Amino acid sequence: MGGMNREFDPLDIVTAPPPGETPEQRASRERREAEAKRISDGIDEDIRVARAALKKQKSVLRVLLLGQAESGKSTTLKNFRLKYAYQQWLQERASWRAVIQLNVVRSALAILDALQAEINNDPLLDPGLDDDDESLEIHPTHHASPASSRLEFASYASSSSSSSPSVVGLSDKHKLLALRLSPLRRIETVLKKRLGAGSEEVRNAPSQDMQATPFESPQVPPGKHRRAAEFVVRTWSDALQGRAAANHHTTADEYDSEEVTEVIARCQEDLITLWNDPVVRKVLSSRRIPIEHSAGFFLDDLQRIAVRSYEPSDDDVVRARLRTVGVQEHRILFEQDPRLGHEFGREWLIYDVGGARTMRHAWLPFFDNVNAVIFLAPVSCFDERLDEDHKVNRLEDSFILWKAVVSTKLLQKTTMIVFLNKCDLLKKKLKSGVYVKKHLPSYGERPNDAASVVKYLRDKFKDTLKQHSPEHRVGYLYPTSVTDTKATSTTLRTVRDGIMREHLKNADFV
Ligand SMILES: Nc1nc2c(ncn2[C@@H]2O[C@H](COP(=O)(O)OP(=O)(O)OP(=O)(O)O)[C@@H](O)[C@H]2O)c(=O)[nH]1
Ligand SMILES: [Mg+2]
Numbered sequence: 292m293g294g295m296n297r298e299f300d301p302l303d304i305v306t307a308p309p310p311g312e313t314p315e316q317r318a319s320r321e322r323r324e325a326e327a328k329r330i331s332d333g334i335d336e337d338i339r340v341a342r343a344a345l346k347k348q349k350s351v352l353r354v355l356l357l358g359q360a361e362s363g364k365s366t367t368l369k370n371f372r373l374k375y376a377y378q379q380w381l382q383e384r385a386s387w388r389a390v391i392q393l394n395v396v397r398s399a400l401a402i403l404d405a406l407q408a409e410i411n412n413d414p415l416l417d418p419g420l421d422d423d424d425e426s427l428e429i430h431p432t433h434h435a436s437p438a439s440s441r442l443e444f445a446s447y448a449s450s451s452s453s454s455s456p457s458v459v460g461l462s463d464k465h466k467l468l469a470l471r472l473s474p475l476r477r478i479e480t481v482l483k484k485r486l487g488a489g490s491e492e493v494r495n496a497p498s499q500d501m502q503a504t505p506f507e508s509p510q511v512p513p514g515k516h517r518r519a520a521e522f523v524v525r526t527w528s529d530a531l532q533g534r535a536a537a538n539h540h541t542t543a544d545e546y547d548s549e550e551v552t553e554v555i556a557r558c559q560e561d562l563i564t565l566w567n568d569p570v571v572r573k574v575l576s577s578r579r580i581p582i583e584h585s586a587g588f589f590l591d592d593l594q595r596i597a598v599r600s601y602e603p604s605d606d607d608v609v610r611a612r613l614r615t616v617g618v619q620e621h622r623i624l625f626e627q628d629p630r631l632g633h634e635f636g637r638e639w640l641i642y643d644v645g646g647a648r649t650m651r652h653a654w655l656p657f658f659d660n661v662n663a664v665i666f667l668a669p670v671s672c673f674d675e676r677l678d679e680d681h682k683v684n685r686l687e688d689s690f691i692l693w694k695a696v697v698s699t700k701l702l703q704k705t706t707m708i709v710f711l712n713k714c715d716l717l718k719k720k721l722k723s724g725v726y727v728k729k730h731l732p733s734y735g736e737r738p739n740d741a742a743s744v745v746k747y748l749r750d751k752f753k754d755t756l757k758q759h760s761p762e763h764r765v766g767y768l769y770p771t772s773v774t775d776t777k778a779t780s781t782t783l784r785t786v787r788d789g790i791m792r793e794h795l796k797n798a799d800f801v
Pocket of ligand 1 (some may be wrong): 358359360361362363364365366367585586587588609610611612613614615616644645646647667712713714715716771772773774775
C-alpha cells in the first residue's frame, strides 16, 4: 500500500523506550518489564486453573446420605460401590473379614449375656418391645404440623423394667458352653481395638449430645466448618485397616488376624450348638432379644464363616455392620453413558455420615453444594427405640430428622430422595404378630400389612416435604431393602438417572 511504512506500528509510541535512555536505565526497565510480564502470565495461569477447577467442580455431583443410625446409609453406599466401583470393592473385600468376625462374636456374646441374666433372674430392660404391655400412654406428636401429617407415637418410660417368667431348662450344659466360648471375650476386645470407634455402638449417650437436629441452630456458620469439623473426612479403608484405632500397635502384637480366625474356628461347633439350642432360643424370646433382626447378624452362616479359610462374599460385606464415625467421602466414576455422550456428571462424590444423635452436628458443613440427598428411613422400626436415647422411638426420630432436613434453606435446591428402607424386616415383624397401631396410634384401623404401612408412611414423608420445603419441589420415594443387592441395583439405576437428569436441568445443559 502506497506510502505506508510496513515497520510502523501506531502503538510503538506507547511501548517505545524514553528518549535519551542510558544503558543502565534500559537494563533496569527491561527487568521491570520482564517482572511485570511474569506476574501477568501468573495471573492468567491462575485464572485458567480456577476456571478449569470450577468447571470440574460443577461437573462433579455431590450426593449426601442422611438418616438415623442403623438406617442403612452405609449399606446403600456399599450397593453403589458394588455396582459401579467393583474394582475398588474387590481390593477392599478381604479386609471386611475382621468386621464380620466381630459381628459374629458380638451376637454370641449377647446370647451369653442373656443366659447369664436369666440365671441371675435379672429384670428385663426393654418394655418397649413388649406387645402385651398395657401401660402405654398416647401423647401428641412433637411436630406442630397440620392434622394431615400428624403422627402419634406411644410414649415410653425412660428406664422402667419388668420381670420375665424364668425359662426352665438352663442346665450345666449351657454353663459349660459359656465357659468354652469365653475366649471370644478376648477376641472381641482385640477386634474392637483394631477396628476403632466404629466397632462400638453408641448406647445411652450423655444428654448434652442428644439434640435430634443440632445442624438447625449451628454455633459456627457453615463455610467455617468444612475443614475445622471435629470429625475429619475419611474413607472406609482407614477403619478397615486399623488407621482409625489409636492403640493399634499394642493389639497387633497380642493377636494377629490369623490367630483371631483360629480362635473363632475352634469355637465353631460350640457356637452352632449355642445358636441352635431350643432353650437358648426360648430365653432370647422371653427376654425380647430379636437377635436375628439385629445389625450384623451372621449366626445362620457359622458353617461358612467360623472357619480358618473364611473369605467374605459380596453379600457378607453388604450385610456387615460397622458404624460410621464422622463423615466419609467416596468417589465413584461412572462409565461414560452413551446416551449422554459427555463427561458431565460422570464423577460423583458420595458422603456417608454417622447417623447417631451424637454425630449429627458434623453434618452441616456438608450441606453446601449438594445435588441430592438420599434419606434413609427404616420403616420396620416403629416399635424400636434409639440406642443412644432409649426414650425416643426410632420412627419418630426419623420424622423429626426428615422435617429438619427438608426445611433446611441450604438444601432448598437439592433433589430429595427417600428410601423407605428395611421393608423385608417390616414384613417379618408384621408376620410375627406385631401391631403397628399399638406403637403408632395414628395408624388407626388400617390393615396391618406391609403394603399398607409403607403407603401410610410414604404419604407422611411426602406431606412433610410438601409442607416444610422452603420452595416447591418434588420428592422421589422408593420402598427398599438395601441388603437385597439385586433389587437395590434396579432402584439405584433409576435414582442415578433421576439425579443426572435433575443435575443437567439445573445446569441449563439441556
Ligand atoms: N434386613 C435388613 N437389614 C438392613 C437393611 N438396611 C440395612 N440393614 C442392616 O442394618 C445395619 C445397619 O446398616 P448401616 O448401613 O450400617 O446403617 P447406617 O445408617 O450407616 O448407620 P450409622 O453408620 O450408625 O449411621 C447393617 O447391619 C445392615 O446390614 C435392610 O433393608 N434390611
Ligand atoms: Mg454408616
